[in-house]
Structure formats: C-alpha cells, structure tokens
Amino acid sequence: MTALITLKGVNKYYGDYHALRDIDLTINAGEFFSLLGPSGCGKTTLLRTIAGLEDVSGGVVMIGGKDMAGVSANLRPTNMVFQSYAIFPHLSVAENVAFGLRRRSDLSKDDKARMVEDALSMVGLSGYGKRASHALSGGQRQRVALARALILKPKVLLLDEPLSALDKKMREQMQVELIRLQRHVGITFILVTHDQEEALVMSDRIAVMFEGEIGQLADPETLYRRPNSRRVAEFIGKMNFLSADVLALGDMIEVDVAGLGRVSVQAEQAPMALHKGAAVAGVRPETLAILFDGETTDRKLVDGVVDEVVYYGDMTYYDVRVAGIDQPLNIAMKNLIGRPVLEVGVATKVVWDERSLVLLA
Amino acid sequence: MSLRVYAIAYLIFLYAPIALLPIFAFNDARIIAFPLSGFTTDWFAALMTNTSLHTAVKNSLFIAVMTAILSTLLGICAARAGAMYRFPVKAGIMGFIMLPLVLPEIIVAVSLLVVVVQIFDMGLSHWTIIAAHVLICTPFCIAILNGAFQNLDPSMEEAAMDLGESRFSAFRLVTLPLVMPGIISSMLIAFTISLDEFIIAFFLSGVSPTMPVYIWGLMRFPAQLPVVMALGTILVALSILLLTIAELLRRRGMARAGVKDKGGFL
Known part of the structure; x- marks a missing residue:
C-alpha cells in the first residue's frame, strides 16, 4: 500500500465558521475510500480541498508526494463527478466526454475520438456520443460524468454524492457498477456520501466525519462492529x-x-x-x-x-x-x-x- | 361577461393610440383628423431626404449601441457575482445597484447635468448621454442577466476547471455560451431603452440632438406632424421586432439550460 494522498493538519474556515478541524488523513493508491457523515459535517468541503476547488486555511494537501499548495484545480491529477453531474447542456455527449482532452495537443483527432468511444463503452454508453446531453436520464447523465472524468486517467477520482439523485433501484445498480469500474481502472476513488449503507457496500475504508472532524477511520466491518463512539454507532446502522x-x-x-x-x-x-x-x-x-x-x-x-x-x-x-x-x-x-x-x-x-x-x- | 368587456376596453385604451400612428402615417393630409383622405407614402419619402433627421438617428444609434454594450458588460459582472459568490452585505449592494430602476429620470438628468457641467467643468457630448443611459439601463440588464446566471449550475464552471481549463477559459467555454441568449436579450433591451429615452437626452445632449429630442423639436411645426407619425410607425415596428427577438432568445436560453420557464422579464 502506497500513500497517494496525505492531508496534514488541514483546516478550513468560512469567516468564523470552522468547516474542517485539523484533518490528518492518508489515502492509499488504488483504494475505494469514502467520506461519510451527516450533511454539514465538512465531507464535501474536504473533497473540494483535495480537488483544488477550495483553498485550505491551514495545513498541507499532498497528492503523489507533491505539495498541492498553490496548484489550482485544472493542474491537479484529480477529476471529479459533481453531485449535479454538471453535464454541459450545450454540448453533445461525445463533446462533454472529450472536454478534458481539449488541451492535449499531442493527441490526434482520431486518437481523441477513440478515447471518447472507449470511455463511453466503459460506462455502458457505446453509441450515445451524438446524443444531446440535456435529453439524457439521470443514470445516463451520471455515466457521462464518469466517462468525462475518467478519460483523463486521473490519479484520483472524486465523487460528490454521485448516487443521491437516483432512485433506489438505479442507485443499487450503480453501486455495483462503480465497484466494478474502480477495480477495472485501478484508480483511487474517493466517495462522499451521507448514506451509511452505500459507504459500507462500496468502500475499502471509511472516514466518518462529524462537525469538521474525523470521528473514526476504519474498514466497513470494524466500523460496524466496533464503532469507537456513540455518535458513530448511532450514525451507522441501528x-x-x-x-x-x-x-x-x-x-x-x-x-x-x-x-x-x-x-x-x-x-x-x-x-x-x-x-x-x-x-x-x-x-x-x-x-x-x-x-x-x-x-x-x-x-x-x-x-x-x-x-x-x-x-x-x-x-x-x-x-x-x-x-x-x-x-x-x-x-x-x-x-x-x-x-x-x-x-x-x-x-x-x-x-x-x-x-x-x-x-x- | 363584464370582465371580458373590461379587458377589451383596457386593451383598446392601451393600444388604440399606437394603432393611430400607422393610420395617419399613410394618410394623404397634413392635418391629423378623421375622415381619412387617401393613401400616400410621401411622409416616408420625406423622412428619407431629411438630413438633420438622419444625423439625429445616427447619434441615437451610436448612443444606444454603446449603452447596450457597456450596461450589459456591467450587468454580466454584477449578475455573475450575485449568482456565484457570497460576500459581505451582498443583499445591500445588489439593492443599491438596482436603485436607478425607481429613480425618476428627471432627477438623474438634472444631477448629472450639475455634476458634468458645474463640478467637472466638461462639455456635453454623446458620452455624457451614454454615461447617463448606462446608469438607467444597467438595472434592467442585471434583472435579465440574473435570470440567466441564476439558472446556471455553479458547478458547471468548476467542472470545466476540474477538466483542465483555466478560470477564464472555463467562463468562455461553458458559462458564456449558456448565458449568451441572456446577454443578447439584455443588449436588445438596453438598446431599446436608450434609443427612445427623452428626458436625459434632452438635458445632456450637446449641439447635436438625439432622435427623440429632434422629434420633440419637430412637434412645434404642425405641418411636420405626419412625418413624425411615419417615423413613429417605423420605431414601433422596430421596437416590437427587437423585444420579440429578446424574449425568444430568453426562452431559448431557458430551454437550453434545461429549466422550466418561470415567466421572465417580459
């Protein structure tokens, strides 16, 4: 196990509000890691500081051994699936997926087209490239967002509550597909969720967060069988x-x-x-x-x-x-x-x- | 039944005077009165040869175009900040920006005249009118652009940055195309407001009047009245056309952003 992401003493303030309190965390390469907690616990803020969409007020974020201070989101080896999916409505499915390749002048047009088709087939959307993106269903939008983020082969894929907008059946299906996808591509996944069942099903390790702090960091079984505090025990299961x-x-x-x-x-x-x-x-x-x-x-x-x-x-x-x-x-x-x-x-x-x-x- | 009568009477009250414009613009008589005497396009022909009118129209077009561009640029900055960022006393600042919407134009005109002439000791020019028109048009632009920016998912731009684009190119590639219908509709509205604005233009215009000021001058000569009617007819037709385009673009923008139409500015 090699450490891919290291957070040391990360703090985040919004004015007087202390959103992240002294977060120390190591996430390993190839791991399916979840940040679990009730709404407002800071899990999304933590994800966004890793992505570079939020500055830290104090502390260090390292990815692949490099300090990310001053490195903006577009230069970090991370890609994100947003909660709203943020599919660009004025672009087709293929144009959405190819968006991250715009700056890759080393690739030919054919290479890019092939990579887009590969990415789409990986998420089960072969042949959807020409479709208008605003005509897609919720599940399809999520797959497009996944393909768009994975085409750049990031070191880390960040998922911000990706399943919360789907109905129960679709959600369970996508949970299994996400696990399979993560094993297939071998990329580190960091999932933010408030759904304890989802975190238990999908993760190698889970960090349970409360009020800007990590309450417990453990594998799903330990978390369920040996919660280390009453609030963790109350949050996970009955x-x-x-x-x-x-x-x-x-x-x-x-x-x-x-x-x-x-x-x-x-x-x-x-x-x-x-x-x-x-x-x-x-x-x-x-x-x-x-x-x-x-x-x-x-x-x-x-x-x-x-x-x-x-x-x-x-x-x-x-x-x-x-x-x-x-x-x-x-x-x-x-x-x-x-x-x-x-x-x-x-x-x-x-x-x-x-x-x-x-x-x- | 009585409600229907009321509605019809109301619509007649609103639009009958405007309907008179084209009728007398084509009427073959110098005096504006019924019965109509015959059909003519002489008044439109007279418009074509009036060079001082042409200058006035050119002045107005220049002022309206500059006003549309400047107030829309200001509107974009304000609407984007309002929709995407949180900052101290935001509500207060946004309220102050919208205030010129309810400020009487005569007050704006007089106070600007004092500022320009007395305090800065500058001459009046097209630019003084443009400055004043930007002041009164910007709140309208913000009102329209607010809709466009608030329908926009803030994570769109973040997603573009996350995929490797800089902040500016993320705005250019994602935000700009999505709010473009709003921008065009805002420019059209500002253009229309500026084009027919009279009070400020009357107070602040230098030697060369704008079109509304020129028309007001014409009114002193009853013989010129049918020519004014002809000009008015053209202006009404253009206004309707422009506002229709603005509204269509606004709706297209809503549809493109995947939002249900909640009723807009018009």
Missing part, C-alpha cells in the same frame, strides 16, 4: 444503547449491563478508553433474537414483552420491553419458514450474547 456499570478493567472487562446482568467481555469490545463506573453497552438488533416456540438455544435468555411490531417482508423488527431497560430492545428477525409474526403484548424470550456487546464511554 443500535440499542443500554446503560452499564464497568466494575473491573483488564484483558477481560467486568461490566454490569442494565436488564442483562453481570458479564465479562473481551477488552477489544471496548474500542475507546473506558473508566470504571458508568458506561454504555451497545448491541445491534440483528445480534439479538426472539426465541420462538419450538426453538432452542444454548445462549443467554431474558424475559420480555413485545411492544411494537414492524413487518418488512423479509424481516420483522420487534421492540421488546425488558425489565430494567428504559428503552425497548430493537430486535431484527428474519422471517424464516414456520416463524410467526408475533403480536403486541405477547410475552417472549430474548436471546442475547455478551460477545455482541460494544462498550462505549
């Missing part, structure tokens, strides 16, 4: 939070969890520094289960009463009230053969396991 009392620290952590009782968990289940005393135990809905009639388990059980049922077709989400826990536990159950959908008010048993707990301060 999680039940139970109040807990840390009794002893060490290789194993002794903890008393509200409603579940006293357990001892692995030290790695506490991704952030803990102290003795009050803490929070997080548990994902799919790591809990309801024990249906006729099923058995050797795991731990706790009694509860069904409080709410939400039926999703493939899944049913239950809220189950358990003595000693303020909020009902959210439990996700696959609707397997023979499993009934329980009704509100039914007494039930909740299956749980201390290995799925995450301890947070």
Whole structure:
C-alpha cells in the first residue's frame, strides 16, 4: 500500500465558521475510500480541498508526494463527478466526454475520438456520443460524468454524492457498477456520501466525519462492529444503547449491563478508553433474537414483552420491553419458514450474547 | 361577461393610440383628423431626404449601441457575482445597484447635468448621454442577466476547471455560451431603452440632438406632424421586432439550460 494522498493538519474556515478541524488523513493508491457523515459535517468541503476547488486555511494537501499548495484545480491529477453531474447542456455527449482532452495537443483527432468511444463503452454508453446531453436520464447523465472524468486517467477520482439523485433501484445498480469500474481502472476513488449503507457496500475504508472532524477511520466491518463512539454507532446502522456499570478493567472487562446482568467481555469490545463506573453497552438488533416456540438455544435468555411490531417482508423488527431497560430492545428477525409474526403484548424470550456487546464511554 | 368587456376596453385604451400612428402615417393630409383622405407614402419619402433627421438617428444609434454594450458588460459582472459568490452585505449592494430602476429620470438628468457641467467643468457630448443611459439601463440588464446566471449550475464552471481549463477559459467555454441568449436579450433591451429615452437626452445632449429630442423639436411645426407619425410607425415596428427577438432568445436560453420557464422579464 502506497500513500497517494496525505492531508496534514488541514483546516478550513468560512469567516468564523470552522468547516474542517485539523484533518490528518492518508489515502492509499488504488483504494475505494469514502467520506461519510451527516450533511454539514465538512465531507464535501474536504473533497473540494483535495480537488483544488477550495483553498485550505491551514495545513498541507499532498497528492503523489507533491505539495498541492498553490496548484489550482485544472493542474491537479484529480477529476471529479459533481453531485449535479454538471453535464454541459450545450454540448453533445461525445463533446462533454472529450472536454478534458481539449488541451492535449499531442493527441490526434482520431486518437481523441477513440478515447471518447472507449470511455463511453466503459460506462455502458457505446453509441450515445451524438446524443444531446440535456435529453439524457439521470443514470445516463451520471455515466457521462464518469466517462468525462475518467478519460483523463486521473490519479484520483472524486465523487460528490454521485448516487443521491437516483432512485433506489438505479442507485443499487450503480453501486455495483462503480465497484466494478474502480477495480477495472485501478484508480483511487474517493466517495462522499451521507448514506451509511452505500459507504459500507462500496468502500475499502471509511472516514466518518462529524462537525469538521474525523470521528473514526476504519474498514466497513470494524466500523460496524466496533464503532469507537456513540455518535458513530448511532450514525451507522441501528443500535440499542443500554446503560452499564464497568466494575473491573483488564484483558477481560467486568461490566454490569442494565436488564442483562453481570458479564465479562473481551477488552477489544471496548474500542475507546473506558473508566470504571458508568458506561454504555451497545448491541445491534440483528445480534439479538426472539426465541420462538419450538426453538432452542444454548445462549443467554431474558424475559420480555413485545411492544411494537414492524413487518418488512423479509424481516420483522420487534421492540421488546425488558425489565430494567428504559428503552425497548430493537430486535431484527428474519422471517424464516414456520416463524410467526408475533403480536403486541405477547410475552417472549430474548436471546442475547455478551460477545455482541460494544462498550462505549 | 363584464370582465371580458373590461379587458377589451383596457386593451383598446392601451393600444388604440399606437394603432393611430400607422393610420395617419399613410394618410394623404397634413392635418391629423378623421375622415381619412387617401393613401400616400410621401411622409416616408420625406423622412428619407431629411438630413438633420438622419444625423439625429445616427447619434441615437451610436448612443444606444454603446449603452447596450457597456450596461450589459456591467450587468454580466454584477449578475455573475450575485449568482456565484457570497460576500459581505451582498443583499445591500445588489439593492443599491438596482436603485436607478425607481429613480425618476428627471432627477438623474438634472444631477448629472450639475455634476458634468458645474463640478467637472466638461462639455456635453454623446458620452455624457451614454454615461447617463448606462446608469438607467444597467438595472434592467442585471434583472435579465440574473435570470440567466441564476439558472446556471455553479458547478458547471468548476467542472470545466476540474477538466483542465483555466478560470477564464472555463467562463468562455461553458458559462458564456449558456448565458449568451441572456446577454443578447439584455443588449436588445438596453438598446431599446436608450434609443427612445427623452428626458436625459434632452438635458445632456450637446449641439447635436438625439432622435427623440429632434422629434420633440419637430412637434412645434404642425405641418411636420405626419412625418413624425411615419417615423413613429417605423420605431414601433422596430421596437416590437427587437423585444420579440429578446424574449425568444430568453426562452431559448431557458430551454437550453434545461429549466422550466418561470415567466421572465417580459
């Protein structure tokens, strides 16, 4: 893994507003990297400072070992797919894709035409070159924007919420195509998104941002299973939070969890520094289960009463009230053969396991 | 039903006087009165031979063309800044720029006359009129160009820069073609306003009057009235033509930028 982009102490101010706070970040060559966070967290600003569309107020941006200070967007080895796609409406599809080749006097007209056709076929738009760009559908515009950015073979492709304007089906299809495309061209992709599912599906690594800072930087599985703070845990997926009392620290952590009782968990289940005393135990809905009639388990059980049922077709989400826990536990159950959908008010048993707990301060 | 009567009466009130222009321009009588006596093109022929009128028309055309170019250039700068950048007290600045729209022309005329003659001690020339016309036309240009620039996605220009173009060539290659219909329509409007503007031209013109000022001079001679009618007919026809072109270009610009028409300046 070689570092392609290095950010050191990057700060950005808009007047008094501190948009980026001391960002330190290394992005590797050939990586699919995502900047994930709620709107206004600074992820797009960070992307634009890499592109050169925003100046940094302080700190260093290096791409391929070169300091990018004073290098404007048109001279950086980055290309961008804009959220609005920014397809030039007065140019045809082929003219849009060829736009970045204007300054390449070393290429003949035939070379350029061939490169445009290659770029279009790469995004599945062979033969669309002559079409007027304003007559394209949302998905097609996005492909044109991709082809236009990739024709220059940049070191980094920057994608600013590229899928947010598409409907759900199209979005899922484009996610798969983007992953395939990234593996095919081997270019570093940096994706900005507020959709945690999208980031988990597509990325090698994800930086979760809040209020101009990186909250956690990890691969998708670590991010999901071992969030290092409550806000990361809340932002990514669903999680039940139970109040807990840390009794002893060490290789194993002794903890008393509200409603579940006293357990001892692995030290790695506490991704952030803990102290003795009050803490929070997080548990994902799919790591809990309801024990249906006729099923058995050797795991731990706790009694509860069904409080709410939400039926999703493939899944049913239950809220189950358990003595000693303020909020009902959210439990996700696959609707397997023979499993009934329980009704509100039914007494039930909740299956749980201390290995799925995450301890947070 | 009564609403329809009202609407028809209103339209007659608006357009009947203008409809009289071509009628009397072709009427074979020196006195403007019904019944009409016969058809003639003499008054148009008289226009062709009147050299002082020709000079006045040339003056007006020069002033109108310069006004159209200058006020549209200023308008482009203001509209682009307004649409693409955020800066302190933007709303206040934009408001002040638009103020001449509601400023009485007589005030502008008198105050400019004082400034030019008393303070700067300069002579009156075409350029003093052009300066004043730019002042009153620029807000109209900004109003039209604002529409063109605000419909423009700011990331268009950024995308062009990202693809290797400098800031200026990004503007030339992407922004300019997209706002060109707005620019032409702004120039046409400024041209039309300047061409028939009277009060400022009357106060600020030097020895050589503009066309509206010259026409006003003609009015003192009742015998010349049909000639004025003929000139008026030509001007009305030209105005309608120019404004139609301006509106068509504005709509084409909207369609090209892929925006639904939200009703425009006209």
